[in-house]
Amino acid sequence: MKVLIYGLVTGIFFGFFLQKGRVLRYDKQLGALRLIDMTIVKFMLSTVLVGMVGVYILKDLGLVTLSVKPTNLAANIIGGLIFGAGWGLLGYCPGTSAGAFGEGRWDSLWGILGMLVGAAIFAEVYPTLKTSILTWGTFGNITLPQVLGVNHWAIVPIFLVGALVLFWWFEKKGL
Amino acid sequence: MDFREDNGWSPYLAGALSGVVLVLSVWIAGKFFGASTSFVRSAGLIEKFFNPERVSQIAYFKSKVPKIEWQWMFVFGIFLGSLISSITSSSFRWQALPDMWENRFGTSRTKRAIVAFLGAAVAMFGARLAGGCPSGHGLSGSAQLAVSGYIALICFFAGGLVVARILYGGR
Numbered sequence: 001m002k003v004l005i006y007g008l009v010t011g012i013f014f015g016f017f018l019q020k021g022r023v024l025r026y027d028k029q030l031g032a033l034r035l036i037d038m039t040i041v042k043f044m045l046s047t048v049l050v051g052m053v054g055v056y057i058l059k060d061l062g063l064v065t066l067s068v069k070p071t072n073l074a075a076n077i078i079g080g081l082i083f084g085a086g087w088g089l090l091g092y093c094p095g096t097s098a099g100a101f102g103e104g105r106w107d108s109l110w111g112i113l114g115m116l117v118g119a120a121i122f123a124e125v126y127p128t129l130k131t132s133i134l135t136w137g138t139f140g141n142i143t144l145p146q147v148l149g150v151n152h153w154a155i156v157p158i159f160l161v162g163a164l165v166l167f168w169w170f171e172k173k174g175l
Numbered sequence: 176m177d178f179r180e181d182n183g184w185s186p187y188l189a190g191a192l193s194g195v196v197l198v199l200s201v202w203i204a205g206k207f208f209g210a211s212t213s214f215v216r217s218a219g220l221i222e223k224f225f226n227p228e229r230v231s232q233i234a235y236f237k238s239k240v241p242k243i244e245w246q247w248m249f250v251f252g253i254f255l256g257s258l259i260s261s262i263t264s265s266s267f268r269w270q271a272l273p274d275m276w277e278n279r280f281g282t283s284r285t286k287r288a289i290v291a292f293l294g295a296a297v298a299m300f301g302a303r304l305a306g307g308c309p310s311g312h313g314l315s316g317s318a319q320l321a322v323s324g325y326i327a328l329i330c331f332f333a334g335g336l337v338v339a340r341i342l343y344g345g346r
Binding site for chain 1: 312
């Protein structure tokens, strides 16, 4: 029960900030994919940067454990491209479709229904995928520091600087 | 132009605060953000209502058990949080068609419904194959410096860029 309340409260805060950042809108999501409005990229990268620093500090203090998704090259790449194509058509991702409905953009409801169907179809074909695509290029739960053989704090600052340069460029170009 | 858009916050600020929420969630509840698995569980719950025996035999529903858990409440919370934020800032707008869509494809709601529905089904299939969506891979994965997160995120945008270009042309 407690874990359900944590989920709800966390979601409310995240949904609140997503709405404040105006990233729940089709126009913002397609704006990024058309390379004319980088609002969602600014939002996502800011979340990632704060998350990266915070999570790795807590990890070093032994307070949290990572939960790294496996790198399955074929599945990550093919699935990622398929997701991207569908995302371009819908203009919302799974989390933002719920949020978009919350601010009244009710075309997201078609998205939520379509996603339920897509999930059901995936469950049907999963046994076939499990013995094919999902076995191609599997590397386990690897992180960038592991692959490069360096400490994570050697990589985090590079990301920070890279993102700040990107932000500066976005603002300069008015994106 | 919609003047109410000006009620928003800087995406840097709103994004950074979401990062704080992510860190606190990992610390307090041990949970990273994600969303797409909840659609699998929901699909399973709906199918279970009609045919529980069949659902119990589907392998994918054995690893993603159809039930309400942390992430499902998280996704529901996103809906509530957005509702609260939009109503209290008068940016809630009951809208059938996004402005950009309407300018390009006209006022047919049926056309938007079909494209959104099909796009969503394709997107969710892809997300489950990739092992996550922009929340799970894009935010949680990237924040943990996960290789899978960056690969998936790049491919999300690559696929989206191509489709956006087909739909809207260059610029």
